[in-house]
Amino acid sequence: MPIQVLPARLANQIAAGEVVERPASVVKELVENSLDAGATRIQIDIEKGGIKLIRVRDNGFGIAKNELTLALSRHATSKLSCLDDLEKILSLGFRGEALASISSVSRLALTSKTAEQSEAWQAYAEGRDMDVIVKPSAHPVGTTIEVSDLFFNTPARRKFLKSEKTEFQHIDELIKRIALARHDVSIVLTHNGKTIHQLRQGIDETQIQKRLSSICGSTFAQHAIRFSKEYHGIELSGWLLAPDYCGNTGDIQYAYVNGRMMRDKVIAHAIRQGFDGYLSAGIQPNFVLFVNLPPSDVDVNVHPAKHEVRFHEARLIHDLIVQTVQSVLEQMSGHLQFNQEAMVDETPGVTNIEQGFQPSVQLKAHSQPQTGFQSTSYQSGGGYSSGSGYQSKRDFQPEKYQQALEALNENVVTSAVVEQEYVQGLMLLKDRYLLCTFDGELWLVDGLRVLQQKFRQEATRDDKVVKSRPLLLPVKIAMTDIEIESLDTSQTLFRQLGIEIETGQSHILLKRVPACISGGDLSDFGAGLLAWAMQETDQTSLVDWIGFWMLKHRQLKKTQLEHWLQTLVPEDFKQAYQQCGRKVDMKTLIQSTFAEEVIA
């Protein structure tokens, strides 16, 4: 094969491999873009774990129309312009790959409006060379990005996706992490139309506390100690959970460097060491830690996912964290040891705005406006590899299971209705008469007669047994010996019609009933059966009796009747219908107050 330049889409798809690992990576890129664009309100809508749809809407600066095309191209960004900028990067993204990568493995539409523009524009990329198409659209100031059908063109990657639930959990976790770092942004997260998180802006101490509680749980919010410490331009702040409340899961272990979430080994190690002596084996520290330091002291360009950073003075940072953690814990446990460098809030909720948390990106942006986010184009790079690097092949379709479960829950018999479109039940009148369309005509059918037909049909099949269901709890009915005896004589008949009765000493146990009886007072069923058995012995009268019992207990259901009508033997179809009901027109129906009259 000759050497050739790769088409744009293919190149982007290759790059997408390391940036876009799963729906959560897409969400991360999009939300970080929103934050870099100075948004104060972000709405994230997820459908089916992000596999179907990810929509992120913000009220940031928006992207000017003439930059929309560039926004979807690779290596195009507003976040830096020369290598020197990389040294003092403060925005979350900077590589300029994310949108192009995402758009190469999904259907991506970007709608945006800047304050200066009078109208909004929508852009999307198409085809092998990813030509960008821009068209007018409606949108308030800000940007909405819709990513649907993720990995629709990369089946290999799609296989790595886990169940919707798991994928959504990753997104949920990610949003929590972001929300913790940016109390100044209100965030709404929905999944399949249901609101999962609604996090309001946290401006004063109470609001921040409330937000912390909804993200990390009330235990954490109540028993974590807030701290803040500064040392030679390096700022450490956050919360530490009192060791007594730490469990073995370590649910809350959030570390941020300059507002960027990290899973950094240096930080993790330092915290563990700081907790040394306070936690017994297997117990994990719970903490939220913000490290803010001059951007020139840290290299974020280590990995596209930016989960690791390189500190220029790693040991200094490490030791600083160890010390801070130790001094906070000492204060907490009552070993008051005054430390001039440490400024520790002993109780959560103390109003101390100055020491309190401020999102680093914003703070620093004031001093270095040139690397801030005043420009309008909208490119972020990097990717998200979830810290848990477990993967395995699967082609599991959770929707199917969901559907199956729903079908089970509704009623087992409805499943066959879809096959034939002959009968469509419209409504059930007086718990008995089914108004339905059959063969394009309107019919009124007597449910009782349908039931009788159905039972006779089933009882004359080869196995001669009506479909029955076992009772989870057998119904026990006390009886005299004579009564039991008369019931016993009809046992064969009962079994044919799906009724199972076990006789004991001075009682019977009703164990199975016809499957169409889904409720009703079954001890009344047993008693009624006895009354029947004292007088009658033939099948017809038993079928009639069952029908009347079901009518009395409102057991004739629309879907059930629909299904029965559908499954009556085909050759008897017309005949069966004529026996059970008759064609009606609206006029007759409206004029007659009693359905009985119509059928008779």
Added chain:
Amino acid sequence: MNRPESEETLLERANILAGLKLRELANQYAVAMPDNLKREKGWVGQFIEMVLGAEAGSKPIPDFPHLGIELKTLPISLAGYPLETTFVCTAPLTGITGSTWETSLVKSKLNRVLWIPVVAERSIPLEERIIASPMLWSPNAEEEMILRHDWEELMDMIALGYVEQVSAKYGVALQIRPKAANSKALTEAFNAEGEPFLTLPRGFYLKKQFTGAILQRYFSGG
């Protein structure tokens, strides 16, 4: 009780129990009942095992090894919904290299299960609790697929050292939870760096939704 020689015998025996109160059954076998289950959580299960003639005890083989049938009592509400998750087996945390679903203990344990639901709402005293109809169950293709996917996902996490991150939230039908008499009993596992560490032993459990769906389908005649 001697061991049942066939599936039919076993099911027959189980069917006879349906509808009986625990007191009635205990009287029949002249077995003394505890007042409550605080100290003997597994009493109901053991008692029914005895009545049906199970022999495996807590060994990692089915309760009726010659029939390949596992016995599970399932506490349910009066409405027929499971009240608790169902323990399947301990989750191996070490020595799991190369294990597959096909050879897993979970699969062999759930291959064929005789469910004995027992109405066990807290408000009902132990001796008044009623044994419900038995259900002999094997996972259908769909259920087995769900179980397999859950098992693979959970075992992936264990193998890659994320034992501590596995919460009961993972999995559609199966979940992994700590299983120990107290927080002192620890077992060995590996962390994300591949180093051994001590943690609580874990067990595989069936979620209530899953067992609930099985009951629902069976007892609605499906």
